[in-house]
Amino acid sequence: MREVLLIARREYLERVQSRAFLMMTILFPLFIGLMVGGSFLAGKLSSGGKNIAIASNDPVLAREVAAEMQDASSRAKPPEVIAPAADAARATLNQRVEDKTLDGYLWLEKKPGSSMPDATFVSRSSGDVFSLGGMESALNHGIEREQLIHHGVSRAEIDAMTHQADIQTVQLRQGQLVPSNSLKSFFGAYAMMFLIYFTVVFYGMNVARSVVEEKTSRIFEVLLSTVRPQSLMAGKLLGVGAAGLTQMAIWLLLISAIVVTSAGALPGTAGLGGFGIHPQQLFFLVTYFLLGFFFYSAIAAAVGASVSSEQEIQQFSMVIVAPLTVGMVLITYITSNPTALPVVLLSLFPPCTPIVMFLRMSSQMPPAWEIALSMLLMLLFIWGAIWIASRIYRIGILMYGKRATLPEMLRWLRYS
Amino acid sequence: MPVVDLDRISKSYSSKAAVRELSLRIEKGTMFGLLGPNGAGKTSTIRMMVGMTLPDSGTVRLFDEPFRRDMLARISYLPEERGLYKRMKVIDQLIFMGQLHGLEASTAKARARQWCERMEITESMEKKTQELSKGMQQKIQFIATLLHDPELIIMDEPSSGLDPVNVSLLEQTLLELKGKGRTILFSTHRMEQVEKLCDAICLVDQGRAVLEGTMRAVKSRYPRDRVVVEYEGDASFLTDPSITELRESPGRAEFKLRNGANGQALLESATRHARIFKFELVEPSLEEIFIRTVGGRADA
Known part of the structure; x- marks a missing residue:
């Protein structure tokens, strides 16, 4: 055990103290921050700053459309209302658009005998689809309201009639009704998927690379004369894993700090709590993440032990993480049939367990024995993968320069 | 132990x-x-x-x-x-x-x-x-x-x-x-x-x-059949048929005696031609033993 910890410590320090680690740790959240900030800013610029006027010969219609537009984009400036507007006003408005004191105006002309007005939008740019779409829906709602008002319905009554309904989803858990949100469940599963996928591609491959590096620098031969290959592999997984987890912890802290501080600025996200991850789910998220991470890293280590150059690892990286995508492809099936036999079996199949089991949990808590079994199976698989990796490592590295064929590797497993 | x-x-x-x-x-x-x-x-x-x-x-x-x-x-x-x-x-x-x-x-x-x-x-x-x-x-x-x-x-x-x-x-x-x-x-x-x-x-x-x-x-285990001679004067004794693998430098010669050759007789013949400072039957070097044992296969 002492040697495992010594090796883990060395691997951990070598990574954490490297310049690349520092760069990635700082640059990644910075990049995310820039993206989030950038899109936020862009959104603000495109919808907020426009000066729009609404001109109509029907003052009620103009006011209602303006109110609808104001409701639709809460950050936009209230449109200017010009009503009742005569034809002469058009020339003035055109002039203002050309002078850039106005970005555009919506001309609504109600013909006698017709309930529908003719609508024209005049602007300098050809008009983007989104603002036009928003404008159309605001116009339609405005026309409805205007017609109702003309039929003598009060504004309060109209508000009550046009109110949108929401469905509250509630989950029955162990006899208790718990508010749930299928979107949040999806979010949790997706987050899990990306966490594992991303870390496996990054750190799992890092394990594979460090195995190959030890092979090419021939340090393994010095190490193997004192340390068991299993200890070497286990130490490597722990050390590289801990470095990966450190980096992720820093990122998560930074990201949640950004989310929390910007919660006020971004409506709809009230910090991490807004994603509705409750403690039990968080526990399973962390547990299955760790199991998944070590599982795939152990396989990556075996790959590293059987190839002779870093380039070869790349070819394998996508194959290794392929089982993770199974859960993603079947996401709707799993969440709507969490107790179906294929789903249960898949959730107990270690390469798929982290994602499928987590997806099942987010729609319906599986029996405790299934959860326990899935964890046990994963631990067994991890142990097995480390065992195989260390065998291949020990024998494979004694013959370098070429990639081992599958029959050769099977033969190595039998060597003592 | x-x-x-x-x-x-x-x-x-x-x-x-x-x-x-x-x-x-x-x-x-x-x-x-x-x-x-x-x-x-x-x-x-x-x-x-x-x-x-x-x-x-x-x-x-x-x-x-x-x-x-x-x-x-x-x-x-x-x-x-x-x-x-x-x-x-x-x-x-x-x-x-x-x-x-x-x-x-x-x-x-x-x-x-x-x-x-x-x-x-x-x-x-x-x-x-x-x-x-x-x-x-x-x-x-x-x-x-x-x-x-x-x-x-x-x-x-x-x-x-x-x-x-x-x-x-x-x-x-x-x-x-x-x-x-x-x-x-x-x-x-x-x-x-x-x-x-x-x-x-x-x-x-x-x-x-x-x-x-x-x-x-x-x-x-290997016979002392390698001779080192240091001398002054006529070197014609080095043409003796019992000598093989001869390596010469001024005043010095190193050679091997053919199987069964008599070192004593050669020394007598040498003293008749030249002044002998040194006549030594040396044991084979490890390198020679290595080459003899492993033969032509060695690429070391």
């Missing part, structure tokens, strides 16, 4: 037999040379000795007991193909290796410092390995194997990559360790080094021990 006792060990990889029924004993406090052409099975033998692989048959005994992994704390092994962590500082690397061999970090650090002074590389202790020359790295690997003060030191080609000054530093260190009762096994192609340092040897060829014993015993 033999420190190493291999009894008819064999090892095959796929269809190739790397070591066949090889037996050897290394006595405590001696320096032992494991020789043989490339691919003879030297490294495979050593790997079984340190438990990196297990023999298919035969037994490995160390310190008079069957091999156990905990014995590794009393052994050090410097492989021929050796490396260091490139991005690690020399001193950290040495401490790490010392710790792996069971030392406390503080002890490992103190010993690493002493050894670095001894091997004249104190200025490199804080540098990263990748900044050092190959010879310098060799010295660090050498130190790393000795930090835990092992009783059995196994070195595969320890002097490759070292300049003559450092080779002599290494040899002195090995002799001192031997003087302190440590047992040393080294495998090399440098016959003159083996001749100078080793008490006993084992010559391996095609996985078998073809020659084994103390240096004296091994050499005495």
Whole structure:
């Protein structure tokens, strides 16, 4: 055990103290921050700053459309209302658009005998689809309201009639009704998927690379004369894993700090709590993440032990993480049939367990024995993968320069 | 007490037999040379000795007991193909290796410092390995194997990559360790080094021990049929039909006597022609023995 910890410590320090680690740790959240900030800013610029006027010969219609537009984009400036507007006003408005004191105006002309007005939008740019779409829906709602008002319905009554309904989803858990949100469940599963996928591609491959590096620098031969290959592999997984987890912890802290501080600025996200991850789910998220991470890293280590150059690892990286995508492809099936036999079996199949089991949990808590079994199976698989990796490592590295064929590797497993 | 006792060990990889029924004993406090052409099975033998692989048959005994992994704390092994962590500082690397061999970090650090002074590389202790020359790295690997003060030191080609000054530093260190009762096994192609340092040897060829014993015993198995003559005057005695493989330099000749030739008669003939300062029947060098035994196969 002492040697495992010594090796883990060395691997951990070598990574954490490297310049690349520092760069990635700082640059990644910075990049995310820039993206989030950038899109936020862009959104603000495109919808907020426009000066729009609404001109109509029907003052009620103009006011209602303006109110609808104001409701639709809460950050936009209230449109200017010009009503009742005569034809002469058009020339003035055109002039203002050309002078850039106005970005555009919506001309609504109600013909006698017709309930529908003719609508024209005049602007300098050809008009983007989104603002036009928003404008159309605001116009339609405005026309409805205007017609109702003309039929003598009060504004309060109209508000009550046009109110949108929401469905509250509630989950029955162990006899208790718990508010749930299928979107949040999806979010949790997706987050899990990306966490594992991303870390496996990054750190799992890092394990594979460090195995190959030890092979090419021939340090393994010095190490193997004192340390068991299993200890070497286990130490490597722990050390590289801990470095990966450190980096992720820093990122998560930074990201949640950004989310929390910007919660006020971004409506709809009230910090991490807004994603509705409750403690039990968080526990399973962390547990299955760790199991998944070590599982795939152990396989990556075996790959590293059987190839002779870093380039070869790349070819394998996508194959290794392929089982993770199974859960993603079947996401709707799993969440709507969490107790179906294929789903249960898949959730107990270690390469798929982290994602499928987590997806099942987010729609319906599986029996405790299934959860326990899935964890046990994963631990067994991890142990097995480390065992195989260390065998291949020990024998494979004694013959370098070429990639081992599958029959050769099977033969190595039998060597003592 | 033999420190190493291999009894008819064999090892095959796929269809190739790397070591066949090889037996050897290394006595405590001696320096032992494991020789043989490339691919003879030297490294495979050593790997079984340190438990990196297990023999298919035969037994490995160390310190008079069957091999156990905990014995590794009393052994050090410097492989021929050796490396260091490139991005690690020399001193950290040495401490790490010392710790792996069971030392406390503080002890490992103190010993690493002493050894670095001894091997004249104190200025490199804080540098990263990748900044050092190959010879310098060799010295660090050498130190790393000795930090835990092992009783059995196994070195595969320890002097490759070292300049003559450092080779002599290494040899002195090995002799001192031997003087302190440590047992040393080294495998090399440098016959003159083996001749100078080793008490006993084992010559391996095609996985078998073809020659084994103390240096004296091994050499005495070969006839003293090589002659060195130092003379002044007429060199015509060198055309004698009993002489073969003649190598001449002014006033000096080295040759081999044909099978059954009489050295005494040749000396008499020589004294008639020239003034003889030296006429010595010398034993064959280890290199000659090596070449004679292994024959044309050796590419070492």
